[in-house]
Amino acid sequence: MGKIKSQRKAIPKSVRFEVFKRDSFKCQYCGACAPDVLLQIDHIEPVSKGGDNNITNLVTSCANCNSGKSNKTLDDKSALAKQRAQIEELQEKQEQRKMLMAWKKGLRELKEDTLNDLCSYWNELAPGFTVSDNGKCNLSKWLKKFSIEEIIYAMDIAAEQYLIFKKNGTTTTESWEKAFLKIPGICRVERESKEDPDIKELYYIRGIVRNTCRYYFDNSEALELLKIARSWDIPMSKLRDIAYNATSWTRFQNQINKAIDDKQQEDKRQV
Ligand SMILES: [Zn+2]
Structure with missing residues (x-):
């Protein structure tokens, strides 16, 4: 089929004038x-x-507009352009929504994969029970705070320190549960100890004090006292001695304060 040739006829001068007038030039x-x-x-x-x-x-047009104009009518043109812009915007929005949903779905799947991987890692460390839905829920919470690496590391530690194995090679129920629930605490201590290398040892010493103070014990106050003592460069061995001989909360406080005083006196003498 051949191209249809436009049958353009010259517009009479009078008609041109009428159009210009009508359109206010x-x-x-x-x-x-x-x-x-x-x-x-x-x-x-x-x-x-x-x-x-x-x-x-006929319509008045400047040369620029006329040359750039496609085969669209005036009314059509703006309406069509608007319509097209709307459709494009709609398509763009739809496209972006699809992309967003795919991304979220991917993240969800990745999270599910990660959870399953961590569960099977733990199941290998602690045979006998599988992680329940509740356990998975816990793991998912821990994953919001800690990295996969941190959790895996904590799993290793928890398994090593808390699991008790039966003769058939599986773990006891209590030790399994205890070890599993220790995971986030280990993650936290590990992270803290990266910032403060003393912290692990201080936690350990605090544990000793906790065991020796039978009637009263303040968990956070104890750690605070130990940290203050460390800030005065009181050696760990000294703090451990104090902890072993604490017997009561008051005695522990006094011993720590005395150690700090002694250290202060010693520093003064050296000056
Ligand atoms: Zn124009």
Whole structure:
């Protein structure tokens, strides 16, 4: 099939004038006026689509707008452009929503995979029981705070320190549960000890004090006292001695304060 040739007929001068007057000598596309721009006559319905030279099909256009204009009618053009922009925006939004959902789904799957991997890692360390849904829920919470590496490391430690094995090679119920629930605490201590290398030892010493003080013991106060003592460079061995001989909370406090005083006196003498 051959191309349909547009049957363009010259527009009479009088008709051109009528159109310019009607349009106030203003380009109907961009608003530019004569004599700033060269005005032309544009067919609303293109000649190629059967538009004629009737004044109702003619519109004032500047040369720029006329040359850039495709075979779209004036009313159509803006409406179509708007419509197209809306559709494009809609498609773009839809596209982005799809991408977002795929990304979230991917994350969810990744999380599920990670959880399952961690569960099977733990199951190998602690044979006999499998991690319940509740346990998975806990793991998922821990994963929000700690990295996979931190949790795996803590699992190793927990298994080593707390698991008790039966003759058949499986773990006891109590030790399994205890070890599993120790995982987040180990993660926390490990992280803290990266920032403060003393902390692990101080936790250990505090544990000794806790065992020796039968009637009263303040967990956070004890750690605070030990940290203060360390800030005065009181050696760990000294703190351990105090802990073993604490017998009561008051005695522990006094001993720590005395150690700090002694250290202060010693420092003064050296100055
Ligand atoms: Zn224009």
